[in-house]
Structure formats: C-alpha cells, structure tokens
Amino acid sequence: MAYRTIDVPQDVSAVLETLWRAGYPAYVVGGCVRDSLLGRVPADWDICTAATPDEMRAVFAGETLIATGEKHGTMTLVRCGVPYEITAFRSEGEYRDARHPECVRFGATLKEDLARRDFTVNALAFSPRDGLVDEFEGIVDLRAHLLRCVGQAEQRFAEDALRIARAARFVAQLGFSMEPATERAAFAQCGMLSAVSPERVRAELERLLCGAYAGAALRMYGGLFAAVLPPLPAWTGDAVAACPDDLTTRLAVLVHACGEGFLYSLRFPGETAFAAAAAAAYLNAPPDASRESVRRTLHRLGVHGAQVYAAARAAVCAAKHDDAGTREASAFWSAMRTALAEGDCYSLAQLQVNGTDVMEAGVRPGRDVGRILSRLLDEVMRGILLNERSVLLARLRTMIQEESAEDEESETVR
Numbered sequence: 001m002a003y004r005t006i007d008v009p010q011d012v013s014a015v016l017e018t019l020w021r022a023g024y025p026a027y028v029v030g031g032c033v034r035d036s037l038l039g040r041v042p043a044d045w046d047i048c049t050a051a052t053p054d055e056m057r058a059v060f061a062g063e064t065l066i067a068t069g070e071k072h073g074t075m076t077l078v079r080c081g082v083p084y085e086i087t088a089f090r091s092e093g094e095y096r097d098a099r100h101p102e103c104v105r106f107g108a109t110l111k112e113d114l115a116r117r118d119f120t121v122n123a124l125a126f127s128p129r130d131g132l133v134d135e136f137e138g139i140v141d142l143r144a145h146l147l148r149c150v151g152q153a154e155q156r157f158a159e160d161a162l163r164i165a166r167a168a169r170f171v172a173q174l175g176f177s178m179e180p181a182t183e184r185a186a187f188a189q190c191g192m193l194s195a196v197s198p199e200r201v202r203a204e205l206e207r208l209l210c211g212a213y214a215g216a217a218l219r220m221y222g223g224l225f226a227a228v229l230p231p232l233p234a235w236t237g238d239a240v241a242a243c244p245d246d247l248t249t250r251l252a253v254l255v256h257a258c259g260e261g262f263l264y265s266l267r268f269p270g271e272t273a274f275a276a277a278a279a280a281a282y283l284n285a286p287p288d289a290s291r292e293s294v295r296r297t298l299h300r301l302g303v304h305g306a307q308v309y310a311a312a313r314a315a316v317c318a319a320k321h322d323d324a325g326t327r328e329a330s331a332f333w334s335a336m337r338t339a340l341a342e343g344d345c346y347s348l349a350q351l352q353v354n355g356t357d358v359m360e361a362g363v364r365p366g367r368d369v370g371r372i373l374s375r376l377l378d379e380v381m382r383g384i385l386l387n388e389r390s391v392l393l394a395r396l397r398t399m400i401q402e403e404s405a406e407d408e409e410s411e412t413v414r
Contacts, residue, residue, distance in 0.1 A: 006036040006126055012045045015077060015084050016127055022059045024051035026086075027110065027125035027133065034121045037142060038174070047086045048113055048125065052106045056086060072104055089113040111135045118156060118163045119170070119182075120148045145176045153185035161192035165204035168221040172211030177220065186224055194227040201228055202266040209250040215241025228266060230258035239319035244311055248304070251276035252312040256283045275301075279309040283316055286325065287332035291344070294335045295381040298346040306336060345380050345387040348373055352389040353396060361396050372399060 008016070008028055019026035026049035032042035051059060053070050056077075064078040073088035091108040110125060110133060117123040120138035132139075141148050147170055149156040149163075157163055164186050167178060178186060193201060205225065208217055219237035222229075236257045243249045255263065255276050263273040278301055287293075287310070298306045310333040317325030345351060351373065358369045376392055376399070379385045385395055 005131060006033065008126070008128065009045065011079065011082065012047070012084065013128055015047060015079075015086070016129075019047075019049050019051060019059060019086075020127070020129055022051070022055075024049050024055065024059065025110065025127070025130070026050070027127040027130070029114075029125040030117065030122050033124040033126050033132075034138075034142065036126075037124070037139075045084070047084060048089055048110070049086055050089055050110075051086075052088050056088075073106055091116060115150060117150055118160075118166060120150055121170075121176075123150050141179070145174070146179045147171065147174075147176045147182060148179040149182045149185070153182045154189065157185055157189045157192070161189070162196050162200055162204065164190050164193055164224055165196075165201055165208075168217055168224050169204045169208040169211065171221060172208040172214045172217035175213040175216070183221075186221070190224045191227050193225065198228075198266045201225075202268060205266065206247060209240065209254070210245060210247055212245075214250065215239075229254075229262050233257050235316070235319040239312075239315045242315035242318045246308070246311070248272060248275050248279070249308045249311045249315075252279040252283070252308050253315060255280035256312065256316060275305050275308060279305055279312055282309050283313050286328050287313060289328070289331040289335040291335065291339060292382055294332065294339045295344055295346040297332075298336070298339065298344075299377075299381065303340065310336060345377070348377055350387065351377055351380065351392070352387050353392045357393065358396065361393075361400055363400065372396070375399065 006028075012028060016026045016028070026047060028045050029048045030046050032045045035042045049056070053067065053073060053075050056075050057065060060077055066076040066078065066083075068074055068076040068085070069087075073090045075086050077084045077086055088106045089108040089110055089112065091105045091112045114123040114125060114133070114135050120136045120141045122138075123134075123136050124138045124142075125133040127133075136150050147167055167182065167186055170176060171178065177183075208214055211217060215237040217237075218232065218240055222232045222236065232254075236253065239253045239257070240250050243253060251263070251268070251272065252275075260273070260277040260280065263277060268276075282297070282301075287297075294306075297309065301309060310329060314326060314329035314333065317323075317329055339346075353373070353376065355369045355373065358372050359365060363369055363372060376385070376395065379395070380387050380392075385391055
C-alpha cells in the first residue's frame with residue numbers, strides 16, 4: 001500500500017496555504033494523518049507550522065486568533081465560527097515530573113517537532129505542497145499495525161507516564177499491538193501512572209473501554225493499569241468485548257471484575273459511577289425474568305441502568321462460558337423489552353395518580369402522601385392493580401379508609 005496523499009478538508013487546506021504564502025511551512029499532523037491513512041474519519045485536524053505565536057498574529061491580522069495555549073505555542077484561529085488549532089514547531093526541555101517539559105522552545109524544525117511525539121504512527125505530517133512527511137518510519141509501523149515509541153521507549157514513558165495509558169488506548173481504538181521494546185518499557189514503567197492526575201488516566205481508560213478492540217486491549221495490556229486498578233480476572237477482556245459499545249455497561253463489567261473503588265479514585269462523574277456500580281451490584285444474582293421482578297429492577301435502576309445490568313450480565317456469563325446464566329440474562333432482556341414496549345408502570349412518574357390526588361382524598365401534606373403513592377406503585381408492580389386512574393382512585397379511597405380504621409382501633413386499645 002502506497003501512502004502519498006490524503007484528502008485534507010478544503011477549509012483546513014486554506015489555513016495551511018495562508019501560512020505557506022506568508023513564508024511559514026505548515027502541515028496537518030498526528031492523529032488526523034494517521035486516521036486518514038487508515039481510512040478512518042479524523043475527529044479533528046491539528047496544524048503545526050514554522051510560525052511562532054507572534055508571527056501567527058501577523059499572518060492572521062484582522063481575524064479571530066485566540067491564545068488557547070500560547071506558552072506551548074498553540075493558538076486557535078476561528079473562521080466562520082469554526083476553530084482551527086495551530087501549534088508552532090517546537091522542541092522541549094527536560095521532563096522533571098514525568099508529565100510536563102521544563103520548557104518549550106520555538107524555532108524548531110519539523111523533524112525536531114515530530115521527534116518529541118509519542119509514537120511513530122502519530123509522528124506523521126502532511127501538506128498539499130510537500131506531501132507526506134515520515135521521519136521515523138511511521139508508515140512501516142502503520143502497515144504492520146504496530147505501536148512503536150519514537151526513539152527510546154524508556155525515555156518516552158519516563159518523560160510522560162500518561163503515554164503508557166495512551167498506548168493501551170490506541171491498541172483498543174486501532175486494533176494494533178505494541179512492538180516488543182515498547183511493550184517491555186510500558187510494563188516496566190507502568191507504576192508511574194500512579195503519579196498522573198486521576199482525571200487524565202480516567203479519560204484514557206474511558207476511551208479504551210469505548211474502543212472497537214477494547215476486549216483485546218484489556219487481555220493484552222490491562223496489567224498496565226495495575227497502579228490504578230486492582231488485578232483484572234482473565235475473563236474481563238472477553239466480557240467487555242461481548243458488551244455493547246456503551247461506557248456505563250463496560251464500566252459495570254469492570255466494577256464486577258475488580259470492585260468499585262477505582263470509580264472514585266479516578267474521579268468518574270457521579271452519575272456514571274452510580275449507574276455502573278448499581279448495575280454491577282446485581283450481576284452475581286441470577287436475573288428473575290418475571291414481570292414483577294423486571295418492573296422492580298426498572299424501578300431501582302431506571303431504564304438505562306436496567307439495560308446496563310442485563311447487557312453486562314449477559315456479557316459476563318458469556319465470557320465465563322456460563323450457558324445457563326446467558327440464557328437467564330437473555331430471558332430477562334426479552335422480558336424487559338416486552339415490559340417497556342407495553343408501557344409497564346415502574347415509577348411514581350408513570351403512576352396515573354399523583355400527590356394532589358392523594359391530598360384531595362383527605363391526606364395531609366407530608367410524608368404520608370409519598371408513602372401512600374409508594375404503596376399504590378408497589379401494588380401496580382405486583383400486578384394487583386392496573387395503572388388506570390379510576391382503579392387507582394378507588395384503591396386510594398379504600399386505602400385511606402383502612403388506615404383510618406386501623407388508627408381508630410389503635411386509639412381504642414390505648
């Protein structure tokens with residue numbers, strides 16, 4: 001396969017051409033080039049150029065140019081409401097905290113700029129004028145589906161420990177594997193991930209879990225997260241691979257595999273953490289496909305949470321070769337779809353009476369209103385009552401009379 005050109009969007013090409021005409025070579029670089037060569041649609045187009053931030057201001061005088069990361073050489077040009085991130089060629093000083101360079105130097109060559117990047121497949125640049133620039137045999141690794149560090153792997157990971165998590169994430173997204181020296185260095189230095197901010201590690205783990213090859217990545221490289229995750233059972237990768245492409249579902253499998261502590265140590269958003277942990281809490285118990293059980297699961301977890309539970313349960317059982325469990329999960333999933341399709345009531349919001357109705361029936365405002373509504377909902381979920389307004393109002397009146405009679409009897413006994 002010959003890689004010579006890529007289709008750069010016309011608006012991005014116009015930005016490149018503006019810089020070239022002003023005397024500053026400019027290229028699209030990194031992931032957008034890699035993805036284009038792989039036939040993937042780039043998420044965004046990063047531009048690098050020989051122009052410094054001050055020179056960019058002169059080139060784009062009269063246009064909107066925002067100093068989004070000027071000390072690192074990055075400016076954002078806004079044209080017709082569309083942002084274009086442009087970064088000056090740069091070299092970097094020593095890394096003293098395993099994350100950030102001590103200083104950034106502008107005036108570097110394109111080769112020097114590419115030399116500071118993490119992996120060879122990300123150290124590719126392209127411009128319509130110069131064509132493809134490959135200084136570190138990134139194309140060779142692209143063809144071989146290999147992830148290889150630019151230069152010495154030990155040095156790259158020592159400079160920025162997050163690159164270890166990024167390596168596993170790229171495996172999950174691209175279906176690549178690490179070349180031996182890169183893999184050895186990653187495992188040897190993976191303990192450094194504990195020094196990286198939890199939010200950055202979490203972001204990489206999320207992207208890994210959502211990757212098309214997440215299962216394979218966890219099987220091969222899940223151990224790279226040993227500093228931030230408990231050991232993963234052997235079945236974890238297969239279970240994640242069997243899950244739908246849903247972050248919460250795959251997180252639920254991970255919680256089932258190694259506990260929920262990492263959700264909090266890596267600072268997952270509260271709603272996501274709660275949904276994954278709640279679904280995982282039920283994975284050890286065989287699902288009951290009875291209509292009442294389905295309604296109660298929907299009541300406890302909500303629609304998305306119940307779907308997460310059902311899908312995660314099926315994936316875990318499949319990974320463990322638990323055929324009976326897989327059948328049970330399938331039966332539960334089928335029953336849940338039927339319940340949802342037929343409009344089963346499983347929440348107070350769906351109940352055909354509300355707090356106003358309860359108070360109009362003679363109940364004083366307060367906790368008793370909610371308690372009575374919950375009793376009505378319980379009887380609907382049990383199948384004792386139909387969720388029809390006339391039926392519920394009649395039962396409401398009876399319920400109030402019964403409670404009133406009980407209160408009178410209690411007073412008489414006293």
